Amino acid sequence: MPDTILVTGGAGFIGSHTCKALRRAGYRPVSFDNLSTGHADAVRFGPLVQGDVRDPRAVEAALRAHDARAVIHFAASAYVGESMADPAKYYDNNVGGMIGLVQGCRAAGVSRIVFSSSCATYGTPDRLPIRETTPQRPINPYGRTKLIGEEILRDLAVEGMRHVALRYFNAAGADPEGELGERHDPETHLLPLALRAASGQDGPLAIFGTDYPTPDGTCIRDYIHVADLARAHVLALGRLMAGGESLAVNLGTGRGQSVREIVAAIERITGRAVPVRLEARRPGDPAELVADPALAAAELGFRTRISDIASIVRHAAPRFGLEPARVEAA
Numbered sequence: 100m101p102d103t104i105l106v107t108g109g110a111g112f113i114g115s116h117t118c119k120a121l122r123r124a125g126y127r128p129v130s131f132d133n134l135s136t137g138h139a140d141a142v143r144f145g146p147l148v149q150g151d152v153r154d155p156r157a158v159e160a161a162l163r164a165h166d167a168r169a170v171i172h173f174a175a176s177a178y179v180g181e182s183m184a185d186p187a188k189y190y191d192n193n194v195g196g197m198i199g200l201v202q203g204c205r206a207a208g209v210s211r212i213v214f215s216s217s218c219a220t221y222g223t224p225d226r227l228p229i230r231e232t233t234p235q236r237p238i239n240p241y242g243r244t245k246l247i248g249e250e251i252l253r254d255l256a257v258e259g260m261r262h263v264a265l266r267y268f269n270a271a272g273a274d275p276e277g278e279l280g281e282r283h284d285p286e287t288h289l290l291p292l293a294l295r296a297a298s299g300q301d302g303p304l305a306i307f308g309t310d311y312p313t314p315d316g317t318c319i320r321d322y323i324h325v326a327d328l329a330r331a332h333v334l335a336l337g338r339l340m341a342g343g344e345s346l347a348v349n350l351g352t353g354r355g356q357s358v359r360e361i362v363a364a365i366e367r368i369t370g371r372a373v374p375v376r377l378e379a380r381r382p383g384d385p386a387e388l389v390a391d392p393a394l395a396a397a398e399l400g401f402r403t404r405i406s407d408i409a410s411i412v413r414h415a416a417p418r419f420g421l422e423p424a425r426v427e428a429a
């Protein structure tokens with residue numbers, strides 16, 4: 100019998116790709132999602148339980164009904180801008196959600212949690228690349244709720260709870276086999292918006308800020324392919340299933356790409372122009388965020404495989420009606 104894993108937020112972008120990776124690795128993923136932002140048709144690799152993580156009884160019931168051995172916790176609100184406008188929603192959904200989850204886990208006797216944390220917990224770092232020892236000083240409510248989530252899990256060690264907190268950098272791309280993709284509403288992320296602009300579905304892409312202290316003046320981020328991220332969750336879970344200690348690690352590539360470099364890559368790979376409009380900086384955007392990926396390599400054996408920008412664009416483009424013009428080397 101495969102081990103069953105409860106995947107909260109399993110109908111979302113990273114959650115659905117992780118369910119596919121879990122299934123491939125021999126686990127049975129059960130998605131637990133209230134479908135507030137997730138999509139039921141993205142749940143393809145195991146059953147869907149419709150429920151809310153803020154409800155400990157619903158979490159406990161799902162864990163018991165499926166005899167789950169561990170939890171991977173994605174369910175959360177994830178827009179930095181919205182968190183500044185409506186912080187209460189973020190504390191309710193993300194902190195309230197973590198509290199509901201751990202209460203449900205405790206009641207059902209489940210003591211292993213893999214948690215989706217974020218590079219947003221670091222805020223604006225003093226030094227690059229960002230290591231796990233870099234001070235966590237979030238600059239928006241979203242980042243604070245993710246940091247509180249990590250702290251709750253650290254405190255619960257006293258009752259035998261073990262966890263891996265995965266601090267994602269910029270998740271991007273789509274399932275290489277084309278089964279799943281990124282569908283946020285509203286969409287705010289650079290890659291899908293730039294692909295939409297290239298396809299003509301939208302007007303020009305707004306480039307937020309061209310006066311940053313970076314080589315081309317635009318922000319630099321560390322983009323990691325969602326299928327690489329999904330595989331990191333399987334490794335983190337494996338560590339906990341084997342009795343390993345709690346851990347917090349960055350998930351990134353160690354390489355940064357500017358907004359203009361992303362636009363150029365999309366143009367090169369799809370053969371289509373990305374019309375752009377230069378705009379002022381977006382509030383709360385740090386100039387540069389790049390991970391030091393060494394700890395994830397040492398502790399989880401995790402290395403990205405397909406997080407080069409060409410693969411990310413090639414895999415995401417068909418969902419926007421764009422065919423990669425030619426296969427580019429990484």
Ligand code: UFG
Binds near residue numbers: 241
């Ligand atoms: N950008 C544009 N135009 C757009 C959208 C984005 O120029 O229309 C720029 C942003 O200013 C930023 C870069 O593209 O410099 C990437 O922006 P995204 O919105 O795609 O991603 P963020 O880096 O803002 O956000 C990501 C995650 C969050 C996480 C955050 C940490 O999506 O969950 O990193 O800073 F909190």
